[in-house]
Amino acid sequence: MKVYLKRVTLATVFFMAFSPFIHVQAQNLTKKYGEDSLECVKNISLFREDFKQKNYKKAYPSWKWVVENCPMSTKNIFANGPVILESLIANEKDSVRKEEYIQELLDLFELRIKCYPAEEGYVLGRIGVYLMKYRQREYKKALEQMEKSIELETTKSSPQVLDIYFQTVELYMSKEKLEPEVMLEAYDKVTEVLDAMVDEGEINMEKIMRSIYILRENLDSGSITQEEYRATYEEKAKDSAKAANELTQLRNVSNNMDIRFSKYASCEILIQIYTKKFETSKDLRTLRQIVKFFTKEKCTENDLFIAAVEELYKQTPNANMAFYMGSIKYKKESYKEALDYLTQAIDMFEKESDKIKTYLLMAECYRQLNQYSVARETVYKILKLNPNDGRVYIFIGDLYMATASSCATDVSGAAYWAAADKYAKAKAIDPERAEEAQKKLNAAAERFPKTASYFNYGLQKGQPYKIDCWIGETTTIR
Numbered sequence: 001m002k003v004y005l006k007r008v009t010l011a012t013v014f015f016m017a018f019s020p021f022i023h024v025q026a027q028n029l030t031k032k033y034g035e036d037s038l039e040c041v042k043n044i045s046l047f048r049e050d051f052k053q054k055n056y057k058k059a060y061p062s063w064k065w066v067v068e069n070c071p072m073s074t075k076n077i078f079a080n081g082p083v084i085l086e087s088l089i090a091n092e093k094d095s096v097r098k099e100e101y102i103q104e105l106l107d108l109f110e111l112r113i114k115c116y117p118a119e120e121g122y123v124l125g126r127i128g129v130y131l132m133k134y135r136q137r138e139y140k141k142a143l144e145q146m147e148k149s150i151e152l153e154t155t156k157s158s159p160q161v162l163d164i165y166f167q168t169v170e171l172y173m174s175k176e177k178l179e180p181e182v183m184l185e186a187y188d189k190v191t192e193v194l195d196a197m198v199d200e201g202e203i204n205m206e207k208i209m210r211s212i213y214i215l216r217e218n219l220d221s222g223s224i225t226q227e228e229y230r231a232t233y234e235e236k237a238k239d240s241a242k243a244a245n246e247l248t249q250l251r252n253v254s255n256n257m258d259i260r261f262s263k264y265a266s267c268e269i270l271i272q273i274y275t276k277k278f279e280t281s282k283d284l285r286t287l288r289q290i291v292k293f294f295t296k297e298k299c300t301e302n303d304l305f306i307a308a309v310e311e312l313y314k315q316t317p318n319a320n321m322a323f324y325m326g327s328i329k330y331k332k333e334s335y336k337e338a339l340d341y342l343t344q345a346i347d348m349f350e351k352e353s354d355k356i357k358t359y360l361l362m363a364e365c366y367r368q369l370n371q372y373s374v375a376r377e378t379v380y381k382i383l384k385l386n387p388n389d390g391r392v393y394i395f396i397g398d399l400y401m402a403t404a405s406s407c408a409t410d411v412s413g414a415a416y417w418a419a420a421d422k423y424a425k426a427k428a429i430d431p432e433r434a435e436e437a438q439k440k441l442n443a444a445a446e447r448f449p450k451t452a453s454y455f456n457y458g459l460q461k462g463q464p465y466k467i468d469c470w471i472g473e474t475t476t477i478r
Helices: 039-051 056-069 076-091 095-115 116-132 134-156 158-178 181-221 226-262 266-279 284-296 303-315 319-331 335-348 351-368 372-380 391-406 415-429 431-445 450-455
Strands: 464-466 474-476
Touching: 039 056, 039 076, 056 076, 076 095, 076 116, 095 415, 095 450, 116 134, 116 158, 116 319, 134 158, 134 181, 158 181, 158 226, 181 226, 181 284, 181 335, 181 351, 226 284, 266 284, 266 303, 266 351, 284 319, 303 319, 319 335, 319 351, 335 351, 351 372, 391 415, 391 431, 415 431
Parallel strands: none
Antiparallel strands: 464 474
């Protein structure tokens, strides 16, 4: 559905003709070097040399000759052309000539579609971006190009195109004085693609980091030499840096969209809009929008969200819906039911981060059921996915703290020593949670048994001490 066509019907734009600024003979699209191959090769060499020297004004005439006479000769005319033309646009004082360069830039992308039809999706996205940069008055046309681009490119879409598209929808809504539903529809369309791209990026990043961790384990175990480790690590480090950069871009775009989206989607507005829709129709699109939008705005403590989750789980019982159902049951203190849903979710989730959040909630359910050993066993599973997740040890430390007074040992309160061990471990492996771990470590230290409570047993500071209750661990006397 065209989100920007809800109130206005626009003519479909086809790129079948070119402006007066770039003239290309039809037969030149079938001959790689055009009618004069020697002249073509000469001009390619001239503009490329000037381009490399960043002398874009000098490169322009020979570049334009190649564009008009042998556009199939090299893809560099399309890669270098926007740089050349944007330089000319930026430095041109005459408004008429500046506008000609802008038109020439747009014509260049139209020509690229003619020469390389398979790149239409990518190129349409660039046209939309440049229209909004240089001809914002043509926002309707820009929307058409970017929406078509997103439909064709899906998860290969440029983060910039997704971001500019959403900004343009906001402009369109403001100019046309439309209702917030326009933004909701646009947000749904874009985030469906963007969320999938973020998921792919996170899965890829997790695989790279897992391979680096395994590589380090192999080095530590002596399975590979230092030289083999270094050679492989350098390659993986490059992959990691590239993946991290791409993921950061996607997350930044996503955060920017969430900020803009929130202006039009307060909890009150969402409930008002979707209560009517839910009563009228419980189709998948409506249900998914309710779950997505309400979750984004942390508007989950209401009957509409719960009803939508339950209905969507019935229609499409996937990992996310199972997790949401588990969360709802947890909040209702139906911990056994929550565990049933969370067990389903853990088996279906692919991303490590999704599995981790599920294990954490499962462990919390077991804690509420006083099944402390199972809770500990469950949260330990996270370390197989992320060995440096300090939440594991903080959770276990909290378990020990909560049960210390009821944990029968010769030395009353010895469990606080064990809790301190876990907090210290969390602090050591997870810098992000070091401050939290330290505060909890201090709290545990304040409850350490007094020296007199264990001196009569012949025990001294620094000695190992076995805690015999459900904890069943050996700690160190403080």
